[in-house]
Amino acid sequence: MQITLENKDTHKLNDYQKKQFVKMARLAIDKKDGPFNWNNYQNVSIHVYKMKKQSEYGLIYKVKPTIRSKQHTITNSIIVKLANRNLKTYHKFSIKGYSSDFSNFMNN
Incomplete structure (x- = not known):
């Protein structure tokens, strides 16, 4: 069971937190499928869920x-x-699960 922190109906994150999670998502994508020039992409949405594990x-x-x-x-x-609860160190995290259209997009 996860807790919704951010989606189209729920807005529990402030702008700073959302930006940090976007940076985290981009970094994870860069590690798995990139690197990408993010100036070539625009954000559509970020949904954030707190998972059961700490x-x-x-x-x-x-x-x-x-x-x-x-x-x-x-x-x-x-x-x-996250390695640290502080989102200032957004780059300190490990990837536990990953699925991306970039993986399919780049291989076609």
Whole structure:
């Protein structure tokens, strides 16, 4: 059972927290499928869920290319475990689960 922190209906995160989770999602994507030039993509949405295990968060991060392509929205599902509760150290995390349209997109 997870707790929803951020989605289209729930807004428990402030702008700073959302930005840090976006940075985390991008870093995870860069580690697995990148690196990417994020100037070529715009945010569509970030959904954040507090998972059952301590310090674990589920992120669903959607982006779309700023240039037109056949694939409009790229969905990334990531489970991260934070090394520190402080989001200032957003880069200190481990990836516990990862699924991304980038993986499929880049291999076609």
